Amino acid sequence: MSSAYLYSILATATIFTLLALALNIITGYAGQAMMGIAAFFGIGAYTAAIITTNGGNFLLALLAGMLVSGIFGAVLGVISLRLQADFLAITTIGINFVMVALFNRLKITGGTLGLTIKKPVLFGVKMNNTYFFYMTVILIVVLCLLLGKMRRSWFGMALASINNDPGAARSFGINVSRYQILAFTIGTAVAGLAGGVYAHRMGFISSSDFAFVVSIQAVSMVVIGGLGTLRGPIFGALLITSLPEILRFADDYRELVYGLLLVLMVRFMPEGLIGDDSPVWSALMKLWRKFVPKKKTRADLIAESVEGGR
Amino acid sequence: MKKVLALVLTLMMALSLVACGGNGSTGGDAGTAAPSSPSTTTTAPSGGDTSGNSAAPALPETIKIGFFAPVSAAAASADGASAINSAKLAVKLVNENGGINGSKVELVDFDDGLDTTQAANIAEKLAYDDSIAAVVSGSYSGPTKVAAPIFQDAGKLMVSAYAVHPDVTGAGDLIFSQSFPGAVQATGAAVFTAEQLKATKVAIIYVDLDFGTTQVNAFKAKLAKDYPDVHVVFEQGVAISDSDLTSVVTAAAASGADLIYSVNYYEQAAEVLRQVGLQGLNIPVLGTEGADSWMLLDIAGEYANGLYITTNMNRDDQNEQTQAYIKNYREEYGIQPDMVGASVYDAFQVLFEAIKNAGTDSAAMRDYISGMKNFDTVTGTLLYYNAEGSAVKPIQVQLVTNGEYHYAGIVDDAQIIDPANY
Amino acid sequence: MFLQQLINALTIGSLYALTAMGATLIYGILGILDIANAGAYLVGAYLGWYIYYGTGSIVLAFLLSMLAVGLLGILLQRAVYSPILAKPHTLSIIPLVAAVGLFTMSSDAVRLICGPNSKAYNLKFPVETLRVGNVVILPAWLMIFALTAVLLVILWFILNKTKLGLAWRATAGDAEIARVCGVNTDTAMALSYILGYGFAAAAGIMTGILYNSITPALGEVPSYKMLAIIVLGGLGNPMGTVVAGLIIGIAEVFLSVYTAIPIPKDAIAFVVLIIMLLVKPDGIMSRKNKV
Secondary structure, X not given: OOHHHHHHHHHHHHHHHHHHHHHHHHHHHOXXXXXXXXXXXHHHHHHHHHXXXXXXXXXXXXXXXXXXXXXXXXXXXXXXXXXXXXXXXXXXXXXXXXXXXHHHHOOOOOHHHOEEOOOXXXXXXXXXXXXHHHHHHHHHHHHHHHHHHHXXXXXXXXXXXHHXXXXXXXXXXXXXXXXXXXXXXXXXXXXXXXXXXXXXXHOEEOHHHHXXXXXXXXXXXXXXXXXXXXXXXXXXXXXXXXXXXXXXXXXXXXXXXXXXXXXXXXXXXXXXXXXXXXXXXXXXXXXXXXXXXXXXXHHHHHHHHHHHHO | OHHHHHHHHHHHHXXXXXXXXXXXXXXXXXXXXXXXXXXXXXXXXXXXXXXXXXXXXXXXXXXXXXXXEOOOOHHHHHHHHHHXXXXXXXXXXXXXXXXXOOEEEEEEEEEOOOOHHHHHHHHXXXXXXXXXEEEEEOOOHHHHHHHHHHHHHHOOOEEEOOOOOOXXXXXXOOEEEOOOOHHHHHHHHHHHHHHOOOOOEEEEEEEOOHHHHHHHHHHHHHHHHHOOOOEEEEEEEEOOOOOOOHHHHHHHHHOOOOEEEEEOOHHHHHHHHHHHHHOOOOOOEEEOHHHOOHHHHHHHHHHHOOOEEEEOXXXXXXXXXXXXXXXXXXXXXXXXXXXXXXXXXXXXXXXXXXXXXHOXXXXXXXXXXXXXXXXXXXXXXXXXXXXXXXXXXXXXXEEEEOOEEEEEEEEOOHHHHOHHHO | OHHHHHHHHHHHHHHHHXXXXXXXXXXXXXXXXXXXHHHHHHHHHHHHHHHHHHHOOHHHXXXXXXHHHHHHHHHHHHHHHXXXXXXXXXXXXXXXXXXXXXXXXXXXXXXHHHOOOOEOOOXXXXXXXXXXXXXXXXXXXXXXXXXXXXXXXXXXXXXXXXXXXXXXXXXXXXXXXXXXXXXXXXXXXXXXXXXXXXXXXXXXXXXXXXXXXXXXOOOHHHHHHHHHHHHHOOOOOHHHHHHHHHHHHHHHHHHHHHOOOOOOHHHHHHHHHHHHHHHOOOOXXXXXHOO
């Protein structure tokens, strides 16, 4: 396997990891059914691409893509307050279709011809897949550190409680609306960032790159890996993006096998392959504990004493 | 913190995996080693560019040609099948006739699933595989457009069979296009509309993709420039996924048009024809190469009769190549070939000819193809390649009579058929 | 032209109602957005084609295809959906991913088994095209109106006049309470799937006849458009679905023909949906007043 091929797969896989993590903030942490993340992936991609094709700086373009996408996301967050569960899901699908229609029609997005984007130069080096891969890995690590921190913060707790029971959260004095909007804003901003990287890695984007199927793919990644965890979406994205290449041995049956795998994975592990309640993850953790005995925290001790008392 | 640590460890493992992968291969690295300017790497060997008249070039025992097409994407699978069938047929026939100067040809084919990220992966794989002599794209605009710069950067020659995006060849000097850019075909259609069909009020129904918009723009531009008496009275784009064209056809007819110009692929064009026929509207329809398929004849049935299309293959051409291709394709697959298949087959003929005369060096092939003149292909005589790498050939106009495509005219005005003029 | 366009709109609207009915019945009981219903629509259309060409009878094609696909629906419900839903805290997007997998499989299986090229029904109608003044009504349209009406009457009868229907309505109202009261909720689920997939198959055949063409991509548009329709209809409300189908049909035709709105039909359905939801967040008919 040539390394060019490998880096090409890896660059795509890591960009979609970023997208899956973005979706996970909205769907996994805040529990809001978002099925149109590709629209924001697209907003970020086109914003960044328009800036660099007009001579703008690559990194600033990525930031701008993030910002614009986040602003649109905040508006959606406000709308989401009015809609419950599946109504929200379908509304987000609708937003996806409307955005694709606009990408395909507006002059600034290149209309039906799309946009051709020159590979950016960063610190004097022309970016290629290898650099895109490393860059995205860095972005993922930074994002994971921030998300890890966030989840243990007041914000994370608030999101978790909204996810569990919005009514109860409200009665505890948590401003549900504010946190929900914030989750949408952060999630869509990260999706926009992923889009900016994607546009420059591909070198050519057109409206169909951000179609509803891409949103569905992102949902699959998060669900297959394990909703609401950090590792789940990462694993899911790496798996789903590399499956088409891994399955090349299946030749003409590739797509069929891909569909079958999706069904089997969800059927037998609906909590995600390495989600919190999945047998695979429990087994892995058990194995890990065998070699690395757990240092007991105070919370664990309390939990144990409660369980022992039952 | 443990979770973060675990994550960092996982990522480091992934990185080390990559590093190991990178150590193995030498020429394949897409990194800094890859030259930015193709002309520096692909300097022709001395004497290699004097195409044809020198002694036969040294060829490897088997010549591998890379190929990709949208085989598994449901929406594109009919075209994908046409493309891969024709690619296999081209390779089979050349091998049956003794190969290229005795060397066997081998097809290395991939399914891109009509997905640009898969196309990028395939392109990286083929581009840095030294055993691959050259590549043919049997895919649509998106995948082809993404793949083209990757091949150009790697110094590998690619011929695009039928992708319509006007900027595919813009990736560089190693990228050639075998198809008409939309503008050429549509300008020919405008001339035919005004001079042969003598229409004065045209209703345009087009697919809202690059295929549709480039042709509509060129069609209107030509009318505005040379035929001010011909007016466009109705114009509506439809999404590629839209199968219901009833209301659009009703509206087009109500506009008082005396011709419907349908810039759609065969399924939608067939539906336009059926609605015109079923609603008893009695308006002639002019189509494009997108309507050049036996499946249109199958779906539209009797309502297909009277349809004019602009395309590249003349079914009545007595040219040996064309008739042999149609016959062989029918024998091999039991169905009629279409425009997509014929274009892919031609892309292979061009490559075979280049390899036969110039060897498998990218620059030598490029120089040979750039200099090709009056080359007989299935889709008519390829006059020459223009400076952008686009094939220049006459536009065929076909008319459906008795459920078959037949010759109805040709547009070969040198000004119109060279894509460089748009 | 207005009258003609209205008839065009009602035709496509009826077809939408028929197409989305299956997904509505399934949502009513299981609460999942079953994209795989579009796979049933595709498989039904192909099965119907083979039966029609094997037997020469279009009636037999409808009946056998609906039955076979309906049974396939029960099989999938038992083997895939119910086990997933049996786990606690299942968000609706989880079975959705399984449905996406099933839909992918159906499209690709059809491509591999039946070939990638389109097939034509070439159905000859016993009636002529109706012409009243400038208005044209095609036999295929009459067939759609008739079929939609007949199927809806059957559906109404099953849901309102049979014991099975009572179980369905009780389960759709509140599955827990229904179970406590001794209603066999399993039967209700099975009914949802056999009717849901059967309806989808009928809609698939109808589409194949209307456009005289079926391809492996036939299910792609319904896979998302039916979601817009069932939501607009109030999620799980069969009567609402009919109204929603007609609204979307009318909106698509009239907005695309009479206004210069620069977006394709697919997006129009969703724009209508979003505006409606912002005005009335429960859909045009809330779940309380179902048939």
